[in-house]
Amino acid sequence: MTKHRHFIIHKPYGFLSQFINNQTKRRKKLLGELDFDFPEKTMAIGRLDVKSEGLLLLTTDGKVSDHITTRGKVEKEYYVQVDGAITNEAIEKLKNGIEIGIHGEKYMTKPCKVVVIENPNFPERIYKVRDDRHGPTSWISVTLQEGKYRQVRKMTSAAGFPTLRLVRVRVGDIVLNDLKAGEVIEVDKLY
Numbered sequence: 001m002t003k004h005r006h007f008i009i010h011k012p013y014g015f016l017s018q019f020i021n022n023q024t025k026r027r028k029k030l031l032g033e034l035d036f037d038f039p040e041k042t043m044a045i046g047r048l049d050v051k052s053e054g055l056l057l058l059t060t061d062g063k064v065s066d067h068i069t070t071r072g073k074v075e076k077e078y079y080v081q082v083d084g085a086i087t088n089e090a091i092e093k094l095k096n097g098i099e100i101g102i103h104g105e106k107y108m109t110k111p112c113k114v115v116v117i118e119n120p121n122f123p124e125r126i127y128k129v130r131d132d133r134h135g136p137t138s139w140i141s142v143t144l145q146e147g148k149y150r151q152v153r154k155m156t157s158a159a160g161f162p163t164l165r166l167v168r169v170r171v172g173d174i175v176l177n178d179l180k181a182g183e184v185i186e187v188d189k190l191y
Contacts (some may be wrong), residue, residue: 002060006186006188006189007184008055008058008179008185009031009036010056011048012182013051015034016030018031018047043058044056045058046147052168053165053166053181054166054169055171055179064190074145074171075170077141079117080167081139082164083164084138086116086140090159091116091140093158097109100155100158102154112143113143141169152166
C-alpha cells in the first residue's frame with residue numbers, strides 16, 4: 001500500500017498552483033520552484049490564481065483532493081482587500097448570492113459568510129497593491145463552500161468593489177497561521 005504525502009504551503013503571489021506549465025508563450029513560476037523536494041504525483045487541492053496568495057494544500061492522494069474540492073462541504077476563507085469603502089448593501093449582495101459569469105455562462109453564487117475586517121497587516125507583497133493616494137480600500141472576510149473559477153474576484157467586482165489583494169487563510173480546519181510566503185510544511189494527514 002502506497003503511503004501518501006500531504007503538504008500545507010503559503011503560495012506566494014506570482015506563482016501558478018501547479019507543477020507543469022501547459023502554456024508555451026510565457027514563463028510563469030511553478031510550485032516546483034519553491035525550496036522543497038515534492039514527491040512525484042503531488043497535486044494542488046483546488047487552485048489559487050497567479051495574483052492570489054495564501055493557503056494551498058497539496059497531496060499525492062486523489063481521494064483527499066476529491067473530498068475537499070468536489071463535495072462542497074469544506075469551507076474556504078479568504079481575506080480580500082477591495083477597492084473603495086465597501087457598503088453594507090454590497091456586503092448583503094455578496095452574502096445572499098450574486099450573479100457572476102463562469103466560462104461565458106451566468107451563475108448565481110451560493111449564500112456565503114461575508115464580514116468587514118480590520119487590515120490583517122500581511123507582509124508587503126513584492127508587487128505593491130497601491131497606496132492611499134488612489135482612494136480608500138477595505139478588507140473583508142469571505143467564507144465559501146464552493147470554488148468556481150476566480151469566484152471571489154468576480155463576486156467583489158459584481159458588487160462594485162474590485163479585488164486588489166486576495167489571500168486564502170483557511171480551508172476547513174486548516175489555517176495559514178504564521179507560514180511565510182513560499183514556506184512548505186509536510187503533515188501526516190489533511191482530512
